[in-house]
Amino acid sequence: MKTILEQVQRLGRWGLSALERLGRGHLFFLYVLRGVPAVLRRWRLIVAQVFAVGVLSLVIIVVSGVFVGMVLGLQGYNTLVDFGAEESLGILVALSLVRELGPVVSALLFAGRAGSALTAEIGLMKTTEQLSAMEMMAVDPLHRVIAPRWLAGVIAMPLLAAIFSAVGVYGGYFVGVGLLGVDEGAFWSQMQASVEIREDILNGVIKSLVFGVVVTWIAVFEGWDTVPTSEGISRATTRTVVNSSLAVLGLDFVLTALMFNK
Amino acid sequence: MMESRQLELTVGAFILMGILALLVLAMKVSNLSDFGGGDGYEVRAKFDNIGGLKVRSPVKMAGVQVGRVSAIDFDDQTYQAVATFRIDHRYNRLPTDTSAKIYTAGLLGEQYVSLEAGGEEEYLKDGDQITLTSNAVVLEQVIGQFLYNKAAGDDKSG
Numbered sequence: 001m002k003t004i005l006e007q008v009q010r011l012g013r014w015g016l017s018a019l020e021r022l023g024r025g026h027l028f029f030l031y032v033l034r035g036v037p038a039v040l041r042r043w044r045l046i047v048a049q050v051f052a053v054g055v056l057s058l059v060i061i062v063v064s065g066v067f068v069g070m071v072l073g074l075q076g077y078n079t080l081v082d083f084g085a086e087e088s089l090g091i092l093v094a095l096s097l098v099r100e101l102g103p104v105v106s107a108l109l110f111a112g113r114a115g116s117a118l119t120a121e122i123g124l125m126k127t128t129e130q131l132s133a134m135e136m137m138a139v140d141p142l143h144r145v146i147a148p149r150w151l152a153g154v155i156a157m158p159l160l161a162a163i164f165s166a167v168g169v170y171g172g173y174f175v176g177v178g179l180l181g182v183d184e185g186a187f188w189s190q191m192q193a194s195v196e197i198r199e200d201i202l203n204g205v206i207k208s209l210v211f212g213v214v215v216t217w218i219a220v221f222e223g224w225d226t227v228p229t230s231e232g233i234s235r236a237t238t239r240t241v242v243n244s245s246l247a248v249l250g251l252d253f254v255l256t257a258l259m260f261n262k
Numbered sequence: 263m264m265e266s267r268q269l270e271l272t273v274g275a276f277i278l279m280g281i282l283a284l285l286v287l288a289m290k291v292s293n294l295s296d297f298g299g300g301d302g303y304e305v306r307a308k309f310d311n312i313g314g315l316k317v318r319s320p321v322k323m324a325g326v327q328v329g330r331v332s333a334i335d336f337d338d339q340t341y342q343a344v345a346t347f348r349i350d351h352r353y354n355r356l357p358t359d360t361s362a363k364i365y366t367a368g369l370l371g372e373q374y375v376s377l378e379a380g381g382e383e384e385y386l387k388d389g390d391q392i393t394l395t396s397n398a399v400v401l402e403q404v405i406g407q408f409l410y411n412k413a414a415g416d417d418k419s420g
Contacts, residue, residue, distance in 0.1 A: 050273045
């Protein structure tokens with residue numbers, strides 16, 4: 001009887017702490033949002049962070065985009081050619097990239113490349129008490145450190161996703177038209193006939209914007225909430241990658257159901 | 263100073279690259295260059311059977327796309343399908359006795375509406391109805407008819 005009660009108590013403790021963490025995350029988010037107008041006036045801070053999360057992620061985004069596009073071209077061709085529909089390769093490549101793979105894969109890569117770096121950086125700042133030092137100097141670290149990083153992530157993510165999709169389409173074009181001999185005119189014209197600017201491209205951009213908000217939010221919160229030890233930082237970095245990847249995949253399903261459900 | 267200049271330059275180049283990618287997606291990948299979307303006029307047509315016609319299917323004239331199917335409804339008085347076409351405003355000289363047929367692109371491809379101009383002097387306006395229509399070819403019906411005719415032919419010869 002006693003052990004059962006203990007188990008229930010442990011479950012309750014776990015639930016309460018999870019709930020508390022969730023609440024802390026949201027309050028933190030509100031504070032960061034409140035810092036955004038002040039940061040917008042000091043755009044140099046944002047520029048430096050866009051460089052760190054955006055420009056430095058460019059290589060992995062472009063390379064993965066090209067290869068994902070090329071694989072789509074190759075696999076799509078092999079399937080479509082059985083039905084004599086290889087001219088539709090353009091539609092397949094463009095729609096899969098613009099609707100799904102562009103936003104999702106680039107968000108996953110972004111979480112691994114930029115999100116983990118953000119967490120580690122902020123976590124180390126906390127561990128070495130740089131954040132407390134700022135508070136001592138009456139500088140709010142949430143506004144000076146966190147807000148520009150979050151904003152930079154929100155700016156960079158849609159741009160990276162767009163670059164991923166555009167580069168991927170050309171990767172598919174290279175394999176489909178260049179190597180496998182799909183007709184070039186049909187490739188582009190069929191693609192243009194069925195990709196809709198509002199329905200497909202704008203929705204893809206909205207998706208990547210949402211992913212940018214969530215992934216960077218998780219990354220900066222995990223950094224902020226780090227247990228200030230070296231083990232704590234490593235745990236926080238892992239949690240950033242795992243949680244933001246799960247959040248991206250889950251949100252992607254919800255957003256897809258809302259957007260493309262006819 | 264040089265350092266910060268370079269930083270800003272690379273970030274600027276990155277943002278330009280992102281916007282360029284969006285433009286490529288908009289202009290080259292999607293149909294933005296094709297139709298403005300909103301402007302145009304709508305005409306309706308009733309069909310006994312529209313087969314696999316869908317909203318956004320192309321409306322063609324002499325093989326050239328002149329518009330899209332904007333809505334499909336069912337009229338429960340006549341038990342017919344009512345398809346609404348949005349025709350680009352550039353093509354505003356379609357005679358009132360224009361006829362609409364539903365064709366299939368290729369044997370199993372998507373279905374589209376083909377318009378054929380009549381000889382009337384007056385032109386279709388927004389909200390008008392196309393009265394001369396012919397139905398979609400449903401493959402199962404064609405095959406069924408073929409088998410039936412063949413069986414009937416065999417009977418005659420045998």
